[in-house]
Amino acid sequence: MRIIITGGAGFVGSHLCDRCLSEGHEVVAVDNLITGSLDNLAHITSDRFSFLQQNISEGVFVDGAVDFILHFASPASPVDYLELPIQTLKVGALGTHNALGLARAKGAGLLLASTSEIYGDPLQHPQSESYWGNVNSIGPRGCYDEAKRFAEAIVMAYHRMHGIDTKIVRIFNTYGPRMRLDDGRVVPNFLKQATLGEPLTIYGDGSQTRSFCYVSDLVEGIYRLMLSQENLPVNIGNPNEFTVIEFAHLVRRLTGTQSALEHRPLPQDDPKQRQPDISKARAVLNWEPAVPLEEGLRSTLSYFEKALNAEKVEQAPRNSQEPQPIARP
Ligand code: UDP
Numbered sequence: 629m630r631i632i633i634t635g636g637a638g639f640v641g642s643h644l645c646d647r648c649l650s651e652g653h654e655v656v657a658v659d660n661l662i663t664g665s666l667d668n669l670a671h672i673t674s675d676r677f678s679f680l681q682q683n684i685s686e687g688v689f690v691d692g693a694v695d696f697i698l699h700f701a702s703p704a705s706p707v708d709y710l711e712l713p714i715q716t717l718k719v720g721a722l723g724t725h726n727a728l729g730l731a732r733a734k735g736a737g738l739l740l741a742s743t744s745e746i747y748g749d750p751l752q753h754p755q756s757e758s759y760w761g762n763v764n765s766i767g768p769r770g771c772y773d774e775a776k777r778f779a780e781a782i783v784m785a786y787h788r789m790h791g792i793d794t795k796i797v798r799i800f801n802t803y804g805p806r807m808r809l810d811d812g813r814v815v816p817n818f819l820k821q822a823t824l825g826e827p828l829t830i831y832g833d834g835s836q837t838r839s840f841c842y843v844s845d846l847v848e849g850i851y852r853l854m855l856s857q858e859n860l861p862v863n864i865g866n867p868n869e870f871t872v873i874e875f876a877h878l879v880r881r882l883t884g885t886q887s888a889l890e891h892r893p894l895p896q897d898d899p900k901q902r903q904p905d906i907s908k909a910r911a912v913l914n915w916e917p918a919v920p921l922e923e924g925l926r927s928t929l930s931y932f933e934k935a936l937n938a939e940k941v942e943q944a945p946r947n948s949q950e951p952q953p954i955a956r957p
Contacts, residue, residue, distance in 0.1 A: 629654070630693055630696075632656050633648070633658070633697075633698045635658075637666055637668050638664040639668070639802075639811075639843070641701075642806055643843050643846075644700065644847060644850065649676060654677075655676060656680060658684060659680075659701065660682060660701075662703070662712065662715060663705075663712075665808070684727060685723045690730065694730065694734035697727055697731050698850070699727045699741060701719050702720060702723070702741070703715065703716050703772070705811040708812070709769070710771075716771045719775070720772075724740065724779040724783065728792065728794075738794050740779055740795070741797060742776050742780050742798045745776060749899045750901065755902070755903065755904060761773075767897040769897050796859075796860070797862055797864050800864065800866070801902070802842070804928050806843075809936065817829060819879065819932045820932060822880065825885060826887060828887050828889050831892050832898065834871060834872040834873035834891070835873065837903065838870065839866050839869045840870070840875075842866070842919035842921075842923075845917040849909055853913060858912050862913065863908065864906070865903075867904055869902075882922060
């Protein structure tokens, strides 16, 4: 197939590029690089791969035949979307509309990256696809939650009105190599803090829960969904649920760090509990996560250690032989 991956330079998008290339497909990654990075694609040498720098909220322009669009473009970390609320709303709404327009023009299928955030601060636990959610539309997370809810609605409208073969994956907390060190999510924060011996920052009392899925498991679920006949949303995530405090202790044990735990204010509307009900993914895709948390965290940790060392080299003072910048008053 010839597959377009919007957000192809991002954390999940770049892993999807790898997977699709390894399956023999041709891949065109499209990204405006506001939260993605070409570093995530630098290892790709295949001549079946190309990259287009485009802001899909303004249109997405790809020549030639297209079989499938994996629509992953969006800021996804709470820190990113709080800084970029308008871009987040635009890419969820206009970007999704443009991606659907491209799918329609090319006769292609489209898979939307949706999110557990569409359940908001959930009143049903664990969350199954039939739950409608509990979202504060005007709160700080509303820009992401409502953008993705709109995206799901327009995808279903294109499916019903134009017969496009659409899929919707609701992604729960995912971690792994290529997350940005500074993306602000709990996994990169804790691993970076533990590596540097800084305090692990616990927001609130740390009793809120999350369930963490390793990126290769997520990619496997998405790939199966793309090839499936399922047009309604499917949760993909790991049902293994931890409180943030339990997770901090796990990171301390795994890294052997002496880092203390430091409490910070809980961000507004931070969901109190989150765990995917994956019965549907099990039944329809014959999928379930395979990578244990400790194993996934170890490979993520070694990625972060390398990334932190590379940062240190970049920031190291220049060799004294080189001309030094003149200090100005
Ligand atoms: N969190 C935390 N310390 C951090 C970063 C996050 O305690 O340094 C908490 C955050 O309040 C939330 C959970 O960890 O309850 C997961 O946050 P993340 O930003 O990873 O993603 P979310 O699941 O909220 O989208």
